[in-house]
Amino acid sequence: MVHAYLTIFVMALTTAFRDWMDQQDKLKRKGKDTGIRKFREKVKEENGNKLIIFDHDRYAIFDAYEVFILCGRNVLMPTGTPEKITAQDILLKYGVQLE
Numbered sequence: 001m002v003h004a005y006l007t008i009f010v011m012a013l014t015t016a017f018r019d020w021m022d023q024q025d026k027l028k029r030k031g032k033d034t035g036i037r038k039f040r041e042k043v044k045e046e047n048g049n050k051l052i053i054f055d056h057d058r059y060a061i062f063d064a065y066e067v068f069i070l071c072g073r074n075v076l077m078p079t080g081t082p083e084k085i086t087a088q089d090i091l092l093k094y095g096v097q098l099e
């Protein structure tokens with residue numbers, strides 16, 4: 001008896017989820033916000049150019065251009081930054097004590 005009720009419940013839940021997904025797809029095609037999908041796309045876009053650098057048991061999260069500057073490469077006008085940014089500027093941004 002319990003198995004029968006559980007099966008019917010799962011079938012109803014699956015049908016409701018499929019209907020909800022169809023509604024979300026229709027809204028997306030119309031160009032409207034679709035809840036969690038839109039949020040995940042926004043987070044992916046904001047973090048798409050981040051790099052995680054590990055050093056033993058420590059790590060840091062940098063923008064991709066910052067890693068290249070810290071490695072001594074020239075980067076031309078990184079997005080959203082002043083025209084000329086130095087390794088010292090990046091280190092100060094993250095609170096590194098310079099001697």
